[in-house]
Structures are given as C-alpha cells and as structure tokens.
Amino acid sequence: MSLRDSNPSNKNKPKRVAIVIANPTTSTTTGWPVGFWWSELTHPYYAFHEAGYAVEIFSPAGGRCEADAMSDPRDASGYSASDLISMGFINTPSLAALVEKTKPVSEIDIARFDALIVAGGQAPMFSFERATDLHMKFVEFYEAGKIACALCHGVALLKYAKLSNGELLAKGKTVTGFANVEEDFADEAVWGMGALPKDKHLMPWRIEDELKKLGANFVQAGMWRGFAVRDGNLITGQQNFSGTETANLIIETLGR
Numbered sequence: 001m002s003l004r005d006s007n008p009s010n011k012n013k014p015k016r017v018a019i020v021i022a023n024p025t026t027s028t029t030t031g032w033p034v035g036f037w038w039s040e041l042t043h044p045y046y047a048f049h050e051a052g053y054a055v056e057i058f059s060p061a062g063g064r065c066e067a068d069a070m071s072d073p074r075d076a077s078g079y080s081a082s083d084l085i086s087m088g089f090i091n092t093p094s095l096a097a098l099v100e101k102t103k104p105v106s107e108i109d110i111a112r113f114d115a116l117i118v119a120g121g122q123a124p125m126f127s128f129e130r131a132t133d134l135h136m137k138f139v140e141f142y143e144a145g146k147i148a149c150a151l152c153h154g155v156a157l158l159k160y161a162k163l164s165n166g167e168l169l170a171k172g173k174t175v176t177g178f179a180n181v182e183e184d185f186a187d188e189a190v191w192g193m194g195a196l197p198k199d200k201h202l203m204p205w206r207i208e209d210e211l212k213k214l215g216a217n218f219v220q221a222g223m224w225r226g227f228a229v230r231d232g233n234l235i236t237g238q239q240n241f242s243g244t245e246t247a248n249l250i251i252e253t254l255g256r
Helices: 038-050 084-090 091-100 124-130 132-143 150-157 180-194 205-212 243-254
Strands: 016-020 054-059 113-116 149-152 228-231 232-238
Touching: 016 038, 038 054, 038 084, 038 243, 084 091, 113 132, 113 150, 113 243, 124 150, 132 149, 132 150, 149 150, 149 243, 150 205, 150 232, 180 205, 228 243, 232 243
Parallel strands: 016 054, 016 113, 113 149, 149 232
Antiparallel strands: 228 232
C-alpha cells in the first residue's frame, strides 16, 4: 500500500505531479561526476504523497540517474547524514528503483499532470543548456496555465526557457534559486579542500547573476533557509533545503 492509497484525499482522482531529475554528467570545473540532489527529489515526493498526490519521475534523457555524492546520507562527508527522508527513500527498494529507469521528459503528457517540478543538484548547471525537450516541456506547462516549478540549481533552465513569442519565460518574474551567498559558501568549501584554485568557481555561472541580467526579480531568504516563491503559475525554490517549502507551495496552489 502506498502513501497515496492510505490517504483518502482525492483517492479516486489525485492531483498528479511530474518530477524531473537531472541525468548524470561531468563537471567542467572540477572534473567530478555530478547529478541530481537527493533531498530535492525525496522531500517533495514525500510531501506530495502525504497530500494524496500521484507522482512520476522523469529525466531529460531518461534512463538511470545518479545523485551528487554529498546529497547521499550514507556519504563519508556526513553532509546529508541527518536527511532521514532521503535515507528512507534510498532504503525502500520500490522507491530507489524509480531513479534507475526514469522516463524521458519528451514522454510527459501535460494533459495528465497538474504540475511539473524540476529538481536541482550540480548537473543542471552543466547539462540543462542542451536539454531542449525540458525547456519546451516547462514552457508548455506554463503556457497551459499549469504549475511550472524549478528548485535550486534546477532553476538553471530559466536561463534558456523561452515562451512561444520568443521572450524568456523568467523576464519580469519574481523568482528564487541557489543564491550568490550560497555559491560563495560552496566555493570556499571547495577551495578549502584544495579541489580548485581560488581564482576558479565551483559553478560555471551563477543563477542569481544570470536571472537578474535577463530581467527577473531575484529574491532569496538568506543562506540555507528554506524558501519558495510563486509568481502566477511559476514557482521556484531557493536551494536543497527548500524541497518541502516548494512542494507545500504547489499543494497550497493546487489544493488537495
């Protein structure tokens, strides 16, 4: 029995959400393998199921996805050791299997879903420029009046997503995402490890800077604070500690 089956809310016709996680790639700045971030999948997934929603997982190219190492509660760094929701997801075979064989974004039928949420991790910063199917699908949701949502570095897609009239979707919108103050913290950590010289950055570009350049109103709640913001049917979440806040804003918008 799933959480949805045990939750009487909308049991016969639940709201449906498509979560997109990034395919694995290689960082061009560090040479490390990078992927999606566990909590940005698992925390929204848990919140949606608690609300009685149905959830499906996709990726730009489909297939097996891999998480950033530090997002795994079992990682030797201990960075995510307290993330019990992700630990539970990883140790539940039926859930862990969902990231082993994701469906490609091109197969998302927007008529079947009420919302699309794009999770982050490091991989989007290096691969989303080429994820044209994702750009188009995100815009399809937005222009259909359905919830189009991006979280943390998943917000990278707003640098590329253009409306059918050719304008950037994010222009003039109030948005959030991984903030400069958080990028500064990440850079300091990598420099401290000796993984990069101090004249290099962990990320090839910064979400806050780029979204401001293209005319978005970028807001944030401070370093590592859970935060999400809605502008019409566009919802964005600040970083990896904002998965629950982002999901709850979607639930608040769509109802149960």
